[in-house]
Structure formats: C-alpha cells, structure tokens
Amino acid sequence: MDHLTPQGDARTAKRSERMAAMLFTAAALASVGFAVSCLTIPADTWIFVFPLGVVKAIDFALGTTLGITLSCLGAGARRWARVRMSRPATRPHSKPRTHDGCPEPLRGYDQPVGPAFRERA
Numbered sequence: 001m002d003h004l005t006p007q008g009d010a011r012t013a014k015r016s017e018r019m020a021a022m023l024f025t026a027a028a029l030a031s032v033g034f035a036v037s038c039l040t041i042p043a044d045t046w047i048f049v050f051p052l053g054v055v056k057a058i059d060f061a062l063g064t065t066l067g068i069t070l071s072c073l074g075a076g077a078r079r080w081a082r083v084r085m086s087r088p089a090t091r092p093h094s095k096p097r098t099h100d101g102c103p104e105p106l107r108g109y110d111q112p113v114g115p116a117f118r119e120r121a
Contacts, residue, residue, distance in 0.1 A: 013083055020083065024073070027070075030068040037058065038062060041058045041061055045057040
C-alpha cells in the first residue's frame with residue numbers, strides 16, 4: 001500500500017487480496033476438475049446423491065465443478081474489485097475555487113475560439 005494508507009487498512013487490504021487470490025485459485029482447480037471429470041467419467045454411470053436421488057455421475061460432476069468455478073470467479077472478481085476500488089481515485093482541483101466551493105467564473109474569453117472562428121489568411 002502507499003504511505004497515505006493507515007496500517008490497519010493495509011493489513012485488511014492485504015488479507016482481502018489473499019482471499020481474492022485463493023478464490024481465483026479455487027476456480028482454476030475446479031475448472032481442471034471439470035475437464036478431468038469430462039474426460040474420465042463414463043457417460044452411462046449412475047450414482048446416488050442423498051437429496052437428489054439417482055443421477056448420472058457425469059452430469060453431477062460437471063454441474064458441481066462448473067458451479068464451483070463460476071461461483072469462485074464471481075466472488076474473487078467482486079473481492080478484487082472492492083480491494084482496488086476501496087478508495088476513490090481523486091485528482092486535485094485544477095480550477096481555483098471560491099469560498100462556497102464553486103469554481104470561479106471563466107474570464108478573458110471575449111474572443112470566440114474554435115475552427116469556425118479562425119481568421120482566414
């Protein structure tokens with residue numbers, strides 16, 4: 001983090017970055033599991049899953065690994081975005097401000113500006 005970030009915020013941001021990295025790693029491992037289950041599980045194998053009953057093993061494996069992959073990707077992207085956007089990017093005001101915070105009115109623009117008002121030589 002930078003020198004303007006308090007120490008507690010730096011620890012929290014680092015922990016949040018580690019969590020996002022863990023979620024992206026879990027998504028990568030689940031996608032590898034998706035590919036492995038697609039290649040290794042025979043299409044005619046049936047298994048019993050308690051709340052669902054008897055289901056095809058390949059459908060259950062592919063659905064579970066794909067669900068884990070997409071969930072971890074979404075949660076990791078959200079966590080990463082919150083870390084990156086925790087402090088809004090601000091720039092210093094380029095125009096001088098009046099006492100009430102409004103920009104000062106522009107002065108010295110008596111002459112028209114732009115290609116339509118350019119003098120022809």
